[in-house]
Amino acid sequence: MASNTANGAAPAKSKFDPNFTQHVVDLMSPETKPRHREILTSLIKHMHDFCRDVELTQDEWILGVNYVNSLGQAYKKNRNETWRVCDILGIESLVDEINHKIETEAGREPTSSTILGPFWSPETPFRDLGASVVQNMPADGQLTFFHGTIFDVDTGKGIPNAVFDMWQASTNGKYDVFDPENQTRHNLRGKFRTNEEGKFWFYCLKPTEYAIDTSGPSAELLRIMGRHPFRPAHIHMMVTHDDYIGVTAQLYPSDDPYLSTDTACAVKDDLLLTFKPVENEPKGAILDVEYNVRLCSKSYKPDSTMLMGNANQNKF
Amino acid sequence: MASNTANGAAPAKSKFDPNFTQHVVDLMSPETKPRHREILTSLIKHMHDFCRDVELTQDEWILGVNYVNSLGQAYKKNRNETWRVCDILGIESLVDEINHKIETEAGREPTSSTILGPFWSPETPFRDLGASVVQNMPADGQLTFFHGTIFDVDTGKGIPNAVFDMWQASTNGKYDVFDPENQTRHNLRGKFRTNEEGKFWFYCLKPTEYAIDTSGPSAELLRIMGRHPFRPAHIHMMVTHDDYIGVTAQLYPSDDPYLSTDTACAVKDDLLLTFKPVENEPKGAILDVEYNVRLCSKSYKPDSTMLMGNANQNKF
Numbered sequence: 001m002a003s004n005t006a007n008g009a010a011p012a013k014s015k016f017d018p019n020f021t022q023h024v025v026d027l028m029s030p031e032t033k034p035r036h037r038e039i040l041t042s043l044i045k046h047m048h049d050f051c052r053d054v055e056l057t058q059d060e061w062i063l064g065v066n067y068v069n070s071l072g073q074a075y076k077k078n079r080n081e082t083w084r085v086c087d088i089l090g091i092e093s094l095v096d097e098i099n100h101k102i103e104t105e106a107g108r109e110p111t112s113s114t115i116l117g118p119f120w121s122p123e124t125p126f127r128d129l130g131a132s133v134v135q136n137m138p139a140d141g142q143l144t145f146f147h148g149t150i151f152d153v154d155t156g157k158g159i160p161n162a163v164f165d166m167w168q169a170s171t172n173g174k175y176d177v178f179d180p181e182n183q184t185r186h187n188l189r190g191k192f193r194t195n196e197e198g199k200f201w202f203y204c205l206k207p208t209e210y211a212i213d214t215s216g217p218s219a220e221l222l223r224i225m226g227r228h229p230f231r232p233a234h235i236h237m238m239v240t241h242d243d244y245i246g247v248t249a250q251l252y253p254s255d256d257p258y259l260s261t262d263t264a265c266a267v268k269d270d271l272l273l274t275f276k277p278v279e280n281e282p283k284g285a286i287l288d289v290e291y292n293v294r295l296c297s298k299s300y301k302p303d304s305t306m307l308m309g310n311a312n313q314n315k316f
Numbered sequence: 317m318a319s320n321t322a323n324g325a326a327p328a329k330s331k332f333d334p335n336f337t338q339h340v341v342d343l344m345s346p347e348t349k350p351r352h353r354e355i356l357t358s359l360i361k362h363m364h365d366f367c368r369d370v371e372l373t374q375d376e377w378i379l380g381v382n383y384v385n386s387l388g389q390a391y392k393k394n395r396n397e398t399w400r401v402c403d404i405l406g407i408e409s410l411v412d413e414i415n416h417k418i419e420t421e422a423g424r425e426p427t428s429s430t431i432l433g434p435f436w437s438p439e440t441p442f443r444d445l446g447a448s449v450v451q452n453m454p455a456d457g458q459l460t461f462f463h464g465t466i467f468d469v470d471t472g473k474g475i476p477n478a479v480f481d482m483w484q485a486s487t488n489g490k491y492d493v494f495d496p497e498n499q500t501r502h503n504l505r506g507k508f509r510t511n512e513e514g515k516f517w518f519y520c521l522k523p524t525e526y527a528i529d530t531s532g533p534s535a536e537l538l539r540i541m542g543r544h545p546f547r548p549a550h551i552h553m554m555v556t557h558d559d560y561i562g563v564t565a566q567l568y569p570s571d572d573p574y575l576s577t578d579t580a581c582a583v584k585d586d587l588l589l590t591f592k593p594v595e596n597e598p599k600g601a602i603l604d605v606e607y608n609v610r611l612c613s614k615s616y617k618p619d620s621t622m623l624m625g626n627a628n629q630n631k632f
Contacts, residue, residue, distance in 0.1 A: 016413055024406035024581050029542025036540050039376065042369045044405055046362040051410050053358045060355065061402070061411045068398045072388020082384045086377070089360055090340035094367050095377045097332055224352050226345025265340050 014052065021048045067217065074216040078118075078178075084218040087115070088227070090265035102245060102296055108153045110296040112268040114249045117236060119175045124165060124189040132203035132283065133190040136183050138171045144275065145285040147201035150194050150239060153294040158198020162241040162295070165191045166204065168234070173210030206275055206287055207233035209256060212263055222263070232258035232267060237293075244295040251291060330368065337364045383533065390532040394434075400534040403431070404543070406581035418561060418612055424469045426612040428584040430565045433552060435491045440481060440505040448519035448599065449506040452499050454487045460591065461601040463517035466510050466555060469610040474514020478557040478611070481507045482520065484550070489526030522591055522603055523549035525572060528579055538579070548574035548583060553609075560611040567607055 025041050032040075050056070056064075071081045086092045092115050100113035127133065134143065150162040167189040169175050176183040192200045211229040214222070222229055234250040252259055254272040275287040341357050348356075366372070372380075387397045402408045408431050416429035443449065450459065466478040483505040485491050492499040508516045527545040530538070538545055550566040568575055570588040591603040 015417060015419075016410075020406065020410060020413070020581075027541065027543055027577060027581070032540070032542045039370050039372070040541060042366050046366040046369075047405060047407055048410055050358050050362040051407060051414060053362075054355050055414050056355070056411055058411055058415050061407070065396065065398045065402060068384060069388040069391045069396065072385040073391060075385045075389060080381065080385065082381045086381060089363060090336065091363055091367060091377070094332075094336060094364055095372050095374055097336070098367060098371050099374050101331055103331070224348065225343065225356060226348045227343055261343060265336075265343070 016052055021045055024048070067220075070217045079213060079216060081216040081218045084212065084216070085221055087212075087264040087266075088218060088221055088225070093265045096266075100247075102300055104154055104296060104300060106154065108294075108296075110153050110245065110294045111239075111247045112249060112270050113247055114266045114268055114271060115264060116238075116248050117250070119167060119169075119177075120165075120236065120238065120248075121167065121177075121186075121189060123186075124167065124191050125186055127190040127192060127202065129192055129195060129199075129201055130203075131190065131192075133166070133168075133186075133188050134203060134205060135187040136170070138182070138205075140171050142206040142287055143283070143285045144204055144206050144287040144289055145201070145278070145281060145283075146204050146235075146289050146291070147199070148291040148293065149198045150200065150241075150293045150295060151198050152244070153296050158194065158196075159241055159244065159295060160194055160196045160198055162194045162198065162200075162239060162244070162293075163191055164194065164200045164293070165238040165240070166202075167236045168204060168207050169210060171205065171208045173208065203283060203285060204235065206253065206289075207235050209233040209258055227263065228258070228261065229263055230258045230261075231263050232256040235273070239293050239295065241295065243298055245298055245301055247293060247295060332368055337361055340364070383536075386533045395529060395532060397532040397534045400528065400532070401537060403528075403580040403582075404534060404537055404541070409581045412582075416563075418616055420470055420612060420616060422470065424612075425610070426469050426561065427555075427563045427610045428565060428586050429563055430582045430584055430587060431580060432554075432564050433566070435483060435485075435493075436481075436552065436554060436564075437483065437493075437502075437505060439502075440483065440507050441502055443506040443508060443518065445508055445511060445515075445517055446519075447506065447508075449482065449484075449502075449504050450519060450521060451503040452486070454498070454521075456487050458522040458603055459599070459601045460520055460522050460603040460605055461517065461594070461597060461599070462520050462551075462605050462607070463515070464607040464609065465514045466516065466557075466609045466611060467514050468560070469612050474510065474512075475557055475560065475611060476510055476512045476514055478510045478514065478516075478555060478560070478609075479507055480510065480516045480609070481554040481556070482518075483552045484520060484523050485526060487521065487524045489524065519599060519601060520551065522569065523551050525549040525574055543579065544574070544577065545579055546574045546577075547580060548572040548578050551589070555609050555611065557611065559614055561614055561617055563609060563611060 024044050028037055074081045096113055096115050103109050150159045151157060152159055170183060170188060176185060176187045190202060192202055194200045209230050209232055214229050232252045233256050234252050236250050238248045240246040249271050250266060251271050251273050252267055254274050259267050273289045273291055275289050278285060278288045340360050344353055390397045412429055412431050419425050466475045467473060468475055486499060486504060492501060492503045506518060508518055510516045525546050525548055530545045548568045549572050550568050552566050554564045556562040565587050566582060567587050567589050568583055570590050575583050589605045589607055591605050594601060594604045
């Protein structure tokens with residue numbers, strides 16, 4: 001099937017009106033803001049090409065209209081089904097990559113970004129290096145000594161005074177704010193400031209996988225695609241420093257069974273953790289994991305900003 | 317910007333992960349139904365290409381998520397904002413073309429199809445040839461003598477016993493069911509059966525343009541695009557015969573100011589009407605219009621069906 005490709009290739013002969021898509025695009029007035037025009041032009045072209053490529057039937061189209069309506073109808077606090085559908089289709093993860101991809105002149109790349117998720121807290125307290133974020137130890141928790149270095153991707157030197165902000169769910173798959181019966185405020189959250197060598201260390205849990213909420217229409221999409229609702233286990237991190245481009249990511253145990261089938265399509269190769277068993281650890285940790293973070297100087301992207309605060313609102 | 321084009325062209329080198337889109341597609345299980353796989357594969361590719369083409373920012377993506385949610389939240393009886401957005405973006409009209417495009421071996425085409433709209437009634441009564449559908453004459457109504465022939469596009473012969481089902485809004489922009497104060501049931505609706513020569517004739521009003529409902533989020537999209545909310549004036553028709561592929565369309569006065577900027581992108585060149593002034597017409601008509609309809613034999617598309625009944629439900 002012919003497509004009006006975005007890169008300007010001539011469309012192959014189509015049995016459908018070859019001028020229709022451009023007609024719809026041209027309905028925009030000269031006063032349309034350039035960015036609105038750019039986005040809507042591409043959206044119209046891709047949606048039309050999609051309809052032509054699959055020769056969408058009217059019944060299928062109506063089914064799609066009804067499905068889109070069902071997403072907004074299911075909306076409520078802490079349940080954003082449209083957002084979740086974007087996760088399932090890889091759109092949130094792709095937008096994250098588009099907004100955070102960076103490469104130095106020498107071809108070096110900072111640690112990959114991945115989706116923020118809905119559970120970051122701006123109120124997480126700073127803790128001393130070596131402290132534990134485990135305020136409420138679950139019976140099946142595996143205490144882990146987590147340590148690493150945050151370094152400059154160009155110089156290879158450690159970055160002092162960088163902030164490693166982390167958060168994770170407990171073994172029941174819940175974050176502190178959604179689990180008041182079992183967790184005190186700030187449980188499994190902590191901000192750590194790197195020492196003069198760029199090193200940080202603390203205690204946490206080995207993370208455990210959990211399923212996304214399957215009570216809404218997004219679960220129907222998963223069912224149609226034959227996909228499970230699980231996210232691989234992960235520890236969230238948000239790494240910042242005044243002189244460096246921040247990195248927000250999720251770190252996954254390298255032995256997690258859901259790495260290649262993540263519901264949110266948010267796993268990247270450089271975000272894997274290897275947990276090693278340890279014995280006689282001073283604070284009783286039974287696992288040890290090292291993770292080093294590469295940051296790029298802000299000089300590569302002077303207008304970079306951290307993920308907007310509103311990205312954290314009204315998600316699930 | 318590179319795109320994974322639907323026609324299989326190799327994507328140009330992109331700065332983004334070239335394997336991501338295929339990864340998401342491949343998450344579908346082998347048990348996914350083939351048609352679901354086809355539709356979702358194309359949808360994922362086009363949505364990803366859209367995000368990459370415009371380098372969608374996170375704030376823009378969140379705005380889009382919120383907008384999609386607002387469509388479903390605005391849903392109520394007789395107001396389907398998702399449907400209306402599809403009209404504004406030309407999607408309903410395109411899907412209509414995809415489902416009704418037909419061409420004979422000799423390259424002849426039947427009368428174009430266009431969108432059904434929400435106001436067709438399955439209960440419209442048959443009227444005698446020469447009757448008037450104007451039960452309630454508005455003060456500014458222009459009585460029109462409407463006549464034509466329904467003929468076979470291959471043989472050029474008139475088709476006896478075909479049904480010309482028509483409906484139109486009154487001069488206040490309202491259809492009978494939504495205007496009980498001014499209109500009796502079946503006002504401006506009628507079904508006419510062609511005579512032995514394939515001819516039909518009746519009296520109606522010259523149609524007048526009206527604006528779509530602008531109280532919901534679809535109007536915000538029109539505003540961003542710098543577009544007006546008007547549909548050109550039109551008379552709806554649904555032409556059927558047991559041996560022919562039916563045609564559902566809208567017929568527009570050729571002098572309507574909104575022909576090229578129809579909100580629903582549903583105007584086609586062969587659906588225009590030329591209204592000619594007449595004097596001393598026996599029943600007092602002041603305008604005369606002739607419109608002939610070309611039908612294709614069902615042998616060209618044995619599995620063709622009329623537009624599904626559910627297409628008429630829950631639209632505006």
